[in-house]
Amino acid sequence: MRVPLFDMTRQYETLKEELLGAVDAVFSSGRVIMGENVKAFEREMADYLGVKHAIGVANGSDALYIAVRSLGIKSGDFVITTAFTFFATASCITRNGATPIFVDIDERTFNIDLDQVESVLENHPSRERIKAVIPVHLFGRTVDLERLKRIRDKYGVRIVEDCAQSVGSTWRFSDGTVKKSGSVGNISTLSFFPTKNLGAHGDAGMILTNDDDLAEFCRIFRVHGARVKYFHEIEGINSRLDEVQAAILRVKLRRLDEYHRRRIELARLYNELFERHGLTDRIVCPPVGKDFECVFHQYVIRVKNGHRDRLKSYLESHGVETAIYYPLGLHRQRCFSHLPAVKLEKTDRACAEVLALPMFPELREEEVEYVVECIRDYFEGECAC
Template sequence: MKVAMLDLTEQYQGLRDEMLKALDDVMSKAHFILGDNVKKLESDVAKYSNVNHGIGVANGSDAIHIALQASGVGPGDEVIVPAFTFFATAGAVARAGATPVYADIDPRTFNIDPASIEKAVTDKTKAIVLVHLYGQMADMDAIAAVAKKHNLAVIEDAAQAIGAKYKGKTVGELGTAATYSFFPTKNLGAYGDGGMIVTNDTELAEKMRVIRVHGSKPKYHHHVLGYNSRLDELQAAVLNVKFPHLDTWIKLRREKANTYTQLLNEALKDNVVTPFIEEHNEHVFHQYTIRVQRRDELQAFLKEHGVATMIYYPKPLHLQPVFEELGYKEGDLPETEKACAEAISLPMYPELKQEQQEYVVKKIAEFYNK
């Protein structure tokens, strides 16, 4: 049996007629930049996030960067970020001219540890960029308390967590702003790059709208240094077709996650640590990530038997060569470094079949029972 990490072909077949009609409509009207599709998606995603404003941008990386710039982050500032995440989180900080300062993670959830944030604060700290990793929201109450104490902006990197909830609150409600990625592999994915920022702050939203169009308002009048970072109308049309299905897909992901957890605990209770979910959280399972020993050997074994897996993230950000000048060394963030050696993500998508999951778990059991 072959089990892909992600298979988008079945999803497309179910949406094909509606998708082709939506794309043809865009091309027939020939309005390709910041048209009705972008406006509709901005409105719908903002409402879904229980906030007032959505700002469509070119990708999730730009979303973080623009949110930071609009929040006043620049050269000489420090921004606290997790080291166990995709490069874009810290890369956006550096592109804004600020210095990323790395915090450790909670080993149970893989999310940034509020106590580690507190230790990292200095008189140069301007903001926190947290990540709701794998689809579970971070400890927002504790993070908000640190931010309030030190007067810090809070940017939620929710690239993997659209639809996730914390104590009944959704992404975007509890920070200064939240950012989404619509990269094709995401739970709500475009057919190319795309991103969005959501916020309740009207003044901040207007700043971000100006920044995404070269800092121009009115047109050809530039008061800030902005970027060409607009969500494409064709991609917005794709996302508008997909968006009504998001909650159903999230429900299916949770069902797949429950199946994995049950099967793994029955077959491998002593060899695998399954995902921990805080009681007050609603996880959307962008990834189903476990902890194991001999992780790289397991991955190679599964590949031999047709099972795709992914390792997010094998090298922590604080030890990446591009940030060498910051002076971090191995051992500085022990929980992050341990996670980089143990975490592995299994195939996860709404159309995944139970027999495929049973095969994946059977092969993991074979590896550890050899």
């Protein structure tokens, strides 16, 4: 059996008629740049996430860059973030001239350790120059939004939520209020890269905020800094959400919660099968709740005792695709070697142990069963040796 890590074609087959109709309507209208679908999708996403403004841009990396730029962060400033994330989370800081301060992760969730964030905010020798914190809701699991809000209010730092992997994930506050990731930060960002839970058929991204001034800056900055065409108020860039991608994303948004529920079902099945086969002493499974606290953009296990790379090779030889997110923390990347060295033991350990298994809504239960059986067979063979 061949089991893909992600297969876009299965979803396309179920949506083909509707997607082609939406795309044809765009082409037939002749309005292919910043048309009605972009405007409608921005409204629909703002409503879905419970924010005031949603600004479509070309991709998630641009969204992060523009979001940081909107806060006036510049050379001499510092921004706290995680080293266990995709490159764009940190490059949006350095591209704006500022310096990232990398902190470690919570080993259970892989998300940024908020205890360490507060420690840096209180003890860093240049703490008055720390302007923002960028938490990442990694693998679809929400960072504690209530605590993020407290940190923002207590220390006066801006919060930039990186929601590239968490669109639609939620957090329940102590008073029972439920909010979606991206709705608490001063400004937040989304990616609609094709593999995401809400994926375009190409590049696309979005900026979210409840701040009118930040929203206005982002809207102007994404179109060469011009509120009115050919009249440039600031030196902006060209980063527009494509009309065709907006039309596609509108079709998929209507099914997003359904996709989330399926991902959670599959994650629960993985966990049940690993326990049934007695594998929980060999691997660490991600916790599965009953709500959208984690929407499982990826299903990531930790493989103990140095078996990760051999297990990955074994699975590939048996037709199972896997991936490593991430093999090297940002604090160890060559491009950041000029920064002060920092010791992040939990991040380093995660880089050596994590393995992402197949996860997408159209994944079949028999495929999950096969993946787990292959992992069982691998460890039984290791024990026999």
